[in-house]
Amino acid sequence: MRTFDFDLFVIGGGSGGVRAARMAAQRGARVALAECAELGGTCVNVGCIPKKLYSYAAGYAESFEEAAGFGWQLAGAPRFDWNVLKANRAREITRLNGIYKSLLEGAGVTLIQGWAQLADANTVQIGEQRRTARHILVATGGMPFLPELAGREHVVVSDAMFDLDPFPKRLLVVGGGYIACEFASIFNGLGAQVTQLHRSAHLLNGFDEDLRQFLAKEMTRSGVDIRFNSEIGMITRQDSGLCALLSRGQRVEADTILYATGRIPNTQGLGLEAAGVALDERGGVVVDAHYRSSVPSIFAVGDVSTRQQLTPVALAEAMAVVDALFGAGPRELDYEFTPTAVFTHPNIGTCGYTEAEARSKFGKLDIYNSEFKALRHTLSGSGERTFMKVIVERKTDRVIGLHMVGPDAGEVVQGFAVAMRAGATKKVFDRTIGIHPTVAEEFVTMRQPMPG
Numbered sequence: 159m160r161t162f163d164f165d166l167f168v169i170g171g172g173s174g175g176v177r178a179a180r181m182a183a184q185r186g187a188r189v190a191l192a193e194c195a196e197l198g199g200t201c202v203n204v205g206c207i208p209k210k211l212y213s214y215a216a217g218y219a220e221s222f223e224e225a226a227g228f229g230w231q232l233a234g235a236p237r238f239d240w241n242v243l244k245a246n247r248a249r250e251i252t253r254l255n256g257i258y259k260s261l262l263e264g265a266g267v268t269l270i271q272g273w274a275q276l277a278d279a280n281t282v283q284i285g286e287q288r289r290t291a292r293h294i295l296v297a298t299g300g301m302p303f304l305p306e307l308a309g310r311e312h313v314v315v316s317d318a319m320f321d322l323d324p325f326p327k328r329l330l331v332v333g334g335g336y337i338a339c340e341f342a343s344i345f346n347g348l349g350a351q352v353t354q355l356h357r358s359a360h361l362l363n364g365f366d367e368d369l370r371q372f373l374a375k376e377m378t379r380s381g382v383d384i385r386f387n388s389e390i391g392m393i394t395r396q397d398s399g400l401c402a403l404l405s406r407g408q409r410v411e412a413d414t415i416l417y418a419t420g421r422i423p424n425t426q427g428l429g430l431e432a433a434g435v436a437l438d439e440r441g442g443v444v445v446d447a448h449y450r451s452s453v454p455s456i457f458a459v460g461d462v463s464t465r466q467q468l469t470p471v472a473l474a475e476a477m478a479v480v481d482a483l484f485g486a487g488p489r490e491l492d493y494e495f496t497p498t499a500v501f502t503h504p505n506i507g508t509c510g511y512t513e514a515e516a517r518s519k520f521g522k523l524d525i526y527n528s529e530f531k532a533l534r535h536t537l538s539g540s541g542e543r544t545f546m547k548v549i550v551e552r553k554t555d556r557v558i559g560l561h562m563v564g565p566d567a568g569e570v571v572q573g574f575a576v577a578m579r580a581g582a583t584k585k586v587f588d589r590t591i592g593i594h595p596t597v598a599e600e601f602v603t604m605r606q607p608m609p610g
Contacts, residue, residue, distance in 0.1 A: 160280075164188045166483065167282050167291035169274045169428065172199020174460035174472035175297030176258055178480050183265040185484045190291070191267050192274035192284050197258035198251075199299050200461070201469045204317040207254065208247050209340060212320065213501040215243050216347025220503070224538035238349055240325035247320060276429035279455045283429070293455055293483055296435075296443055297476070298428065300421040300461035309393030312400055313415045316341065326350055326414035330402055332390060334361045336500045338418035339377070343503040346382050353410055355388040355402075362500070366512040368527065369561045372545040376504055376563065379541055423462045448488045449479050468498060497575035499568025504542060507571030509578055510559040513549055522552040524584070526604040532565060533595050546600050548584070550607075555583040560601065570598045 164187075168179045171193030183189040196203050215238075222236045262269060272284040282289050302315035314322070316337050327350060331342045334356030346352040354377075361377075361384070362370040378384055389405045393415060402410045423442035430437060436444045436452035443451050443458035450457055457479050460472030474491055482488040500506035510516075516523055526548040535542055549559030560574050577586070592599025 162280065162290045162292045164190045164268070164289065164291040166190075166293045166295060167274075167289060168192070168295045168297060169276075169282065170199065170297035170299060170460075170462070171195075171197040171258070172297060172299045172460065172472070173201050173469045174299075174476040175199070175295065176262060177473050178295055178297065178459065178476035179267045180261055180265045181477065181480045182484050183262075183267045185480070187484050189265075189267045190270055190289060191262060192270040192272060192282065194271070194273045196251075196255045197262070198255055200317075202254050202258070203251055204320060206469055208251060208320050209344070210501055211247050211250070212243070212344050212348075213340070213503070216344045216503060219347050219349065220540065224534075224540055227537040227539045240348070244321055273427070275427065276433040276435070276456070278433055279453045291455075293457065295476075295479060296425075296428065296430070296451075296456065296458040296462055297460050297472070298424040298462050299472075300467060301424045302418070303420045303422045304417050305419060307390065307393065307417075309395075310417075312393045312395055313417045316416065316418050319416060322414060326412070328399065328412045328414075329353070330355065330400075330410055330412035330415045331418060332356075332416065333418035333420070334358055334363065335418060335420060336362060336502075336506075337421075338416070339373070339502045340500060341416055341418060342382050342384075343377060343380070343501075346377075346380060347503055351383075352381070353383040353385065353412070355385050355390065355404070355410070357387065357389045359386050362506075364512075365506070365508065366547065366559070366561045367514065368547055369506065369508065369545065369563055372529070372563050373502060373504075373506060376542065377502065380503060421461065421467060425462060447490045448482055449475055466493060466496060468496065471496065495575060495578045497568075497571050499571065501568070504544070504564050505567035507562045507567030507569075508560070509571050509575040510557070511549060512559060512561075513547075516549050516551070516559055520551045520553070520558065524550040524552050524607040525610075526550070526607055528600050528604055530600070532597055534565070544597055544600075546597075546604075548587070548601060548604055550584045555585055557582055557584055557587060562601075564597055566597075570601075573598075574601060 166182050166189045168175045168191040179189050179191040274282050274284045277283045280290050329345045329350045329352045331338050331354045342352050342354045361374050390402045391405045392403045394401050399413050425441050434453050438444050443463040445458050445463050449459050459475035461467045495510050497509040528546045532544050544564030547561040551558050587602050590602040592602045
């Protein structure tokens with residue numbers, strides 16, 4: 159019987175890879191993890207965590223403006239120091255990197271620094287080292303996609319946004335997905351003049367139509383110059399900064415141009431094809447319902463294989479692999495009511511089906527919409543409004559879609575996601591007593607469906 163150096167070898171130290179390595183080791187498996195950069199992956203280093211910290215920073219500008227309506231008199235105009243924010247963020251990320259390392263070492267995982275490649279179905283090459291493993295897990299995540307473009311050397315991708323030097327007074331954001339919208343909102347709040355270009359007629363493809371139209375209106379109200387049906391033909395550097403020439407002949411000048419036009423699986427240079435691992439049209443690892451690739455000993459989780467690019471999804475997939483290999487056995491994840499948030503200003507929270515998806519799958523629906531000014535803004539002077547929507551399958555009365563644009567939307571929707579996962583009906587929502595006065599109570603006080 160063949161012997162191996164390890165029971166599990168994990169390539170990639172992001173959220174999914176770290177979770178799989180740590181939990182497998184805690185169950186007695188011999189585990190190694192290879193990572194060529196800092197532990198934590200995109201989420202910790204250049205994604206969720208620093209992005210939300212910067213979102214908090216941007217929110218203070220609004221709070222300072224609103225404070226006067228509540229009787230606070232600020233002595234002089236507040237001053238934002240970009241370098242202080244960058245330094246404090248870097249210190250926190252370094253702390254988190256250390257925690258990840260301690261958790262892995264504490265569980266008994268062998269950490270290997272370097273770029274790992276597959277040599278065959280059970281062998282990994284890291285520099286001059288060769289290690290064998292009974293099972294290999296690919297968890298290398300995704301990376302920003304930058305299209306071919308004249309002048310593409312002048313643009314940046316989302317990974318670079320946290321350490322720009324100097325702070326861009328004029329920012330051009332290209333894209334209409336959640337990353338583009340988040341950075342447009344953040345830098346607008348921090349004081350930049352932000353223009354956002356999107357080649358489509360709407361932001362956030364795949365989100366509910368009412369929600370994305372409402373968000374575009376709110377972002378425009380807050381100062382983001384959103385231009386739909388626009389594409390860049392060429393970018394040049396001039397004495398006054400960067401100049402983007404649009405396909406219709408218009409020009410936009412900026413200090414920084416961010417291309418946030420999607421992400422692709424990070425599979426190049428891993429030796430996957432040589433090992434016989436099948437890839438899809440996006441370059442992602444093709445896996446079955448148990449995250450096994452076309453090579454039985456090789457698995458993949460997270461952004462490198464899934465179409466749901468969310469940290470909690472990667473964590474759940476990692477645990478499913480660990481359970482299959484070192485636990486109770488295979489199980490399939492149910493992605494139907496996966497909640498998600500977008501940290502725009504205002505925030506988005508959503509769970510379940512969009513109205514268009516629900517009509518296609520379930521037929522007759524009852525739709526409940528509500529738009530209002532939150533209590534806070536009756537004194538703040540802000541024009542910000544909140545939008546909430548509930549989608550109900552008429553036949554069963556089950557709540558199958560819940561969408562929100564407003565303060566702390568992610569925090570609000572997370573709780574309702576539990577109810578939706580449990581199969582809650584609109585009648586259950588109606589019988590639930592709300593907490594007053596809160597924004598969240600609106601979800602249990604909507605009584606009149608929209609006509610139609």
